[in-house]
Structure formats: structure tokens, C-alpha cells
Amino acid sequence: MSTPDPGRQPERTLLAWRRTxxxxxxxxxxxLASGHGTSDVRTGLGIVVLVLSLACWAVVSxxxxxxxGGAIQALGHQHLLRLAAGLVLVVGIFDLYAVVTR
Known part of the structure; x- marks a missing residue:
């Protein structure tokens, strides 16, 4: 019995992660740019988001x-999905703060 060919799905999944x-x-x-010279909090939030995003990129890669590239399930693993969802939530909260305090 042969294993199923994943085709291009792993590459598409990787590209989706990278776009995110x-x-x-x-x-x-x-x-980071919005906080330059005006608010240390926004600068700090920008740095935190950049570091977390780069870490997410590194983990997925x-x-x-x-x-x-053969195990598509690895890119859809619960830990990666939770990391991405948490990161998007954190960035959304930071953005809301930046808009409200503008």
C-alpha cells in the first residue's frame, strides 16, 4: 500500500503561514513607527509584536x-495554531490600544 501524495498542499500551507x-x-x-518619538509604550508594543512575529516565522519554517514538507499535519499542529491565534489576538489588542490612545 502506498502513502498518499500530499501534492503541493504543504507548500501552500507554509505560504499561508508566512503570509500571516x-x-x-x-x-x-x-x-513601532507610530510610537517613534511620542510614546514609549507604542514603541515597546511594536518591538514585542516584531519579536513574536519573527519567532512565529522561525518556528513554522x-x-x-x-x-x-511531507507532513502537512505538523504545520496544522494544535500548538502552532494556538500560537498563531494568540499572536493575532495580542496584536489586535495592541492595535486597539494604539488607536484608542492616539
């Missing part, structure tokens, strides 16, 4: 490399 983290990185950069 790239959006979070851009968001962190905007938070490491999982993909470790599984050599």
Missing part, C-alpha cells in the same frame, strides 16, 4: 524543514 506572519511583522513595524 508577514502581515504581523508589518503590523509590528507600523506600531523549522517545522517545515524538519518534516521536509
Amino acid at each position: 506572519t508577514l502581515g504581523l511583522i508589518a503590523n509590528g513595524a507600523l506600531l 523549522a517545522v517545515y524543514r524538519r518534516t521536509k
Whole structure:
């Protein structure tokens, strides 16, 4: 019995993760830029978002490399999904703070 061919699904999943983290990185950069010279809190939030986003990018890339793209389940693992959901929630709260305190 042969194993099913995942086709391009692992690459598409990796690209989806990268688009998500790239959006979070851009968001962190905007938070950092909005706080430049006016608010140490916004600058700090921007740095935190950038660091967390880059860490998410690194984790997803490491999982993909470790599984050599064949185990799509690894990229959809509960820990990665929770990390992404938590990061998006944290960034949303930081953005709300930045908008309210503008």
C-alpha cells in the first residue's frame, strides 16, 4: 500500500503561514513607527509584536524543514495554531490600544 501524495498542499500551507506572519511583522513595524518619538509604550508594543512575529516565522519554517514538507499535519499542529491565534489576538489588542490612545 502506498502513502498518499500530499501534492503541493504543504507548500501552500507554509505560504499561508508566512503570509500571516508577514502581515504581523508589518503590523509590528507600523506600531513601532507610530510610537517613534511620542510614546514609549507604542514603541515597546511594536518591538514585542516584531519579536513574536519573527519567532512565529522561525518556528513554522523549522517545522517545515524538519518534516521536509511531507507532513502537512505538523504545520496544522494544535500548538502552532494556538500560537498563531494568540499572536493575532495580542496584536489586535495592541492595535486597539494604539488607536484608542492616539
